[in-house]
Amino acid sequence: MTLAATPDTSLEDAVLDVCRRAKVASRPLRVATRATKDAALQAVADALEAATDRIVAANEIDLARGRSEGTSEHLLDRLALDPARIAAVAAAVREVAALPDPVGEVVRGSTLPNGLRLRQLRVPMGVLGVVYEARPNVTVDVAVLALKSGNAVVLRGGSAALESNTVLVEVVRGALESAGLPADAVTSIDEHGRDGVGVLLTARGLVDLLVPRGGADLIQRVVREATVPVIETGVGNCHVYVDASADLRQAVDVVLNAKTSRPSVCNAAETVLVHSALAADFLPSLLTALHGAGVVLHADERAVEAARVAGVPAQAVTDDDWAAEFHGLEIAVGVVDSVQDAVEHIGRWSSAHTEAVLATDVRVTDFFCAAVDSAVVAVNASTRFTDGGEFGLGAEVGISTQKLHARGPMGLGELTTTTWQVLGDGHVRG
Amino acid sequence: MTLAATPDTSLEDAVLDVCRRAKVASRPLRVATRATKDAALQAVADALEAATDRIVAANEIDLARGRSEGTSEHLLDRLALDPARIAAVAAAVREVAALPDPVGEVVRGSTLPNGLRLRQLRVPMGVLGVVYEARPNVTVDVAVLALKSGNAVVLRGGSAALESNTVLVEVVRGALESAGLPADAVTSIDEHGRDGVGVLLTARGLVDLLVPRGGADLIQRVVREATVPVIETGVGNCHVYVDASADLRQAVDVVLNAKTSRPSVCNAAETVLVHSALAADFLPSLLTALHGAGVVLHADERAVEAARVAGVPAQAVTDDDWAAEFHGLEIAVGVVDSVQDAVEHIGRWSSAHTEAVLATDVRVTDFFCAAVDSAVVAVNASTRFTDGGEFGLGAEVGISTQKLHARGPMGLGELTTTTWQVLGDGHVRG
Numbered sequence: 001m002t003l004a005a006t007p008d009t010s011l012e013d014a015v016l017d018v019c020r021r022a023k024v025a026s027r028p029l030r031v032a033t034r035a036t037k038d039a040a041l042q043a044v045a046d047a048l049e050a051a052t053d054r055i056v057a058a059n060e061i062d063l064a065r066g067r068s069e070g071t072s073e074h075l076l077d078r079l080a081l082d083p084a085r086i087a088a089v090a091a092a093v094r095e096v097a098a099l100p101d102p103v104g105e106v107v108r109g110s111t112l113p114n115g116l117r118l119r120q121l122r123v124p125m126g127v128l129g130v131v132y133e134a135r136p137n138v139t140v141d142v143a144v145l146a147l148k149s150g151n152a153v154v155l156r157g158g159s160a161a162l163e164s165n166t167v168l169v170e171v172v173r174g175a176l177e178s179a180g181l182p183a184d185a186v187t188s189i190d191e192h193g194r195d196g197v198g199v200l201l202t203a204r205g206l207v208d209l210l211v212p213r214g215g216a217d218l219i220q221r222v223v224r225e226a227t228v229p230v231i232e233t234g235v236g237n238c239h240v241y242v243d244a245s246a247d248l249r250q251a252v253d254v255v256l257n258a259k260t261s262r263p264s265v266c267n268a269a270e271t272v273l274v275h276s277a278l279a280a281d282f283l284p285s286l287l288t289a290l291h292g293a294g295v296v297l298h299a300d301e302r303a304v305e306a307a308r309v310a311g312v313p314a315q316a317v318t319d320d321d322w323a324a325e326f327h328g329l330e331i332a333v334g335v336v337d338s339v340q341d342a343v344e345h346i347g348r349w350s351s352a353h354t355e356a357v358l359a360t361d362v363r364v365t366d367f368f369c370a371a372v373d374s375a376v377v378a379v380n381a382s383t384r385f386t387d388g389g390e391f392g393l394g395a396e397v398g399i400s401t402q403k404l405h406a407r408g409p410m411g412l413g414e415l416t417t418t419t420w421q422v423l424g425d426g427h428v429r430g
Numbered sequence: 431m432t433l434a435a436t437p438d439t440s441l442e443d444a445v446l447d448v449c450r451r452a453k454v455a456s457r458p459l460r461v462a463t464r465a466t467k468d469a470a471l472q473a474v475a476d477a478l479e480a481a482t483d484r485i486v487a488a489n490e491i492d493l494a495r496g497r498s499e500g501t502s503e504h505l506l507d508r509l510a511l512d513p514a515r516i517a518a519v520a521a522a523v524r525e526v527a528a529l530p531d532p533v534g535e536v537v538r539g540s541t542l543p544n545g546l547r548l549r550q551l552r553v554p555m556g557v558l559g560v561v562y563e564a565r566p567n568v569t570v571d572v573a574v575l576a577l578k579s580g581n582a583v584v585l586r587g588g589s590a591a592l593e594s595n596t597v598l599v600e601v602v603r604g605a606l607e608s609a610g611l612p613a614d615a616v617t618s619i620d621e622h623g624r625d626g627v628g629v630l631l632t633a634r635g636l637v638d639l640l641v642p643r644g645g646a647d648l649i650q651r652v653v654r655e656a657t658v659p660v661i662e663t664g665v666g667n668c669h670v671y672v673d674a675s676a677d678l679r680q681a682v683d684v685v686l687n688a689k690t691s692r693p694s695v696c697n698a699a700e701t702v703l704v705h706s707a708l709a710a711d712f713l714p715s716l717l718t719a720l721h722g723a724g725v726v727l728h729a730d731e732r733a734v735e736a737a738r739v740a741g742v743p744a745q746a747v748t749d750d751d752w753a754a755e756f757h758g759l760e761i762a763v764g765v766v767d768s769v770q771d772a773v774e775h776i777g778r779w780s781s782a783h784t785e786a787v788l789a790t791d792v793r794v795t796d797f798f799c800a801a802v803d804s805a806v807v808a809v810n811a812s813t814r815f816t817d818g819g820e821f822g823l824g825a826e827v828g829i830s831t832q833k834l835h836a837r838g839p840m841g842l843g844e845l846t847t848t849t850w851q852v853l854g855d856g857h858v859r860g
Contacts, residue, residue: 123803371457377849379852380856381856418837421807423810427811
């Protein structure tokens with residue numbers, strides 16, 4: 001930056017310079033062996049533990065600023081780092097080191113009729129950009145997933161965690177350098193504020209993939225402004241449909257698990273649809289159970305009647321409720337006359353994350369699986385299983401709700417691209 | 431459209447209405463069996479042949495307008511349809527019908543420790559948008575690839591082929607309807623002109639994937655304006671590196687094949703880099719062969735000297751030449767001192783389509799394969815093999831030069847996304 005430059009130009013130059021340094025760093029990472037990358041991850045874990053006091057001190061500054069700005073206790077808890085949480089972050093880094101390396105995996109291959117040997121292999125993307133909010137442990141999680149998959153990463157964390165993230169990035173960079181990898185494999189543009197994000201989103205040729213992690217507003221901004229390819233993650237308006245053929249002993253447990261086991265996360269259920277044949281007997285008992293678990297009910301006309309039968313309160317459902325990701329103990333309840341009607345409702349309101357069907361009639365489950373266009377369909381199981389860890393994919397980068405490249409839980413493999421190798425002996429095309 | 435609406439609003443409404451109709455049509459396509467889809471494709475092939483006279487007549491109007499506007503003979507030839515070409519298009523449709531259906535393919539799956547059965551399956555994207563130029567046969571090619579993979583498609587062809595494309599789309603739609611599939615599975619926004627493309631590019635929630643097929647200007651416009659996910663295709667600035675260890679008997683043949691066998695296509699070579707150990711003897715003979723094949727040489731300083739030794743003309747190479755996709759009989763020639771220097775040159779100038787290395791030293795080919803970041807790397811083979819047909823993928827949608835979702839030749843599988851099925855027996859998450 002020079003004094004003569006206008007602020008906008010110097011901001012753009014500064015952010016692009018960070019991206020360029022990441023791109024240079026991505027080259028040795030691309031050809032780094034698994035042994036080198038894993039040793040670097042172990043060094044990161046050790047360095048985080050060794051820097052516990054420094055990290056906690058920086059986090060205290062963020063927490064104090066948050067308190068003075070009236071941040072809610074819930075958000076302060078997400079922001080807080082203590083020695084136990086830092087140890088958990090370091091343990092998660094060592095778990096990533098233990099995962100298989102996706103780079104070099106042969107996806108498919110064959111020998112062609114002319115003798116050419118064809119191989120499609122996984123290779124790193126190059127440079128990732130990750131924009132996220134609040135929790136500072138994401139800084140480390142994302143950095144180590146990028147490194148393990150052979151990518152450099154440019155980070156942009158939430159301003160509420162600025163001091164914490166600054167120290168975490170310094171610690172990670174120091175560990176990388178000590179392990180013989182370039183420090184610039186992990187960089188941050190936090191110091192350039194919100195305007196810096198705009199530059200990152202359009203850094204074509206320098207950034208290969210952008211992953212926004214956060215609420216709908218953040219994701220919409222990224223999708224609107226980005227010219228770099230994007231993978232959207234995480235908005236979950238998930239549905240459970242209870243068919244007339246459902247095993248009713250299971251159904252209440254599954255709906256309760258889907259709604260109440262962790263209501264703040266994206267794979268929690270937001271709407272339950274019940275077949276009209278179950279409206280008189282089963283639905284009142286389901287609503288009683290939900291109400292007993294502290295869940296506020298937003299019910300359509302027939303479900304309001306079932307609530308009256310059950311003697312539990314229910315509000316009239318609105319279109320906003322059908323569309324909502326409540327992030328808490330609220331649920332929309334509807335009565336439908338068929339699995340077709342359930343699928344139509346889901347097609348209209350779902351965020352295409354996860355939908356569950358509870359049914360014993362295989363014609364119903366087959367139709368539901370074929371007609372629902374979401375990342376995950378659960379049959380006689382809770383929506384809460386949509387998770388990289390539960391799926392056995394190892395660490396999870398996020399849950400993609402888009403159709404391109406990655407859909408559903410994204411593991412390390414989804415942070416790679418592929419390349420084709422064509423191996424010949426002087427072959428020319430006729 | 432109403433008279434009261436402003437032109438822009440009515441244009442937007444009209445294009446979005448086309449997209450909405452495509453989305454409605456995509457639902458039955460999503461669950462259509464292979465038998466239904468293949469029967470529809472056979473009906474399309476039959477209908478094209480039956481409509482030969484009508485198609486030729488419409489094409490004559492496009493050709494006449496092109497001639498009156500001074501369109502080059504080369505472009506007029508790309509635009510022209512005669513009975514033989516229409517028969518070839520119909521034959522290609524029947525070939526697509528014979529390909530396996532990508533929908534329903536199980537990509538991976540397992541039974542989890544808790545007994546949940548996990549399956550990842552290929553499913554249609556939904557609605558594709560394809561923007562392309564000049565050749566009217568692309569209209570049919572793209573429509574049938576979309577149908578075979580269970581997708582509806584919204585087409586936007588080049589204005590030069592407007593009459594031809596209008597008739598082709600009508601014929602395809604009629605055949606679909608006769609085969610019991612919705613006509614709106616194939617729609618066109620050609621009548622809405624260039625402004626209609628802008629609406630298509632931002633039709634989020636209606637269009638799932640955009641594929642621009644055409645020159646760099648078209649692709650740049652799409653990437654800049656689109657908020658719908660995009661796969662870039664086709665710009666090819668391909669390189670051949672001849673190492674000191676190359677089998678020199680093969681090397682001239684491979685370079686000539688890469689440059690001259692079809693110089694207008696994207697997998698043709700645009701630059702040859704030769705190791706300095708070969709500059710005195712091999713390079714003059716290579717340049718003689720290229721010149722003899724009618725290739726104009728753009729040479730760096732050491733290659734100019736080799737041309738002088740060979741007694742053939744060579745122009746001094748410019749940065750524009752290194753960056754160029756010549757689309758004709760021209761080539762940039764450089765001398766490098768190592769495979770590392772070759773890889774660095776390629777990293778700077780390549781469009782990341784296809785690069786070839788000619789070498790017998792496995793250390794050189796291994797390094798080249800690991801360090802070059804392009805969709806395809808050919809070892810001792812011509813760049814011209816980068817092609818869906820040559821790779822055995824069947825019909826090709828295009829050649830992706832981006833890293834997300836599809837890289838290199840795109841077959842039918844790349845027009846699908848995946849969904850996860852989680853099959854349980856009342857499973858809840860602990």
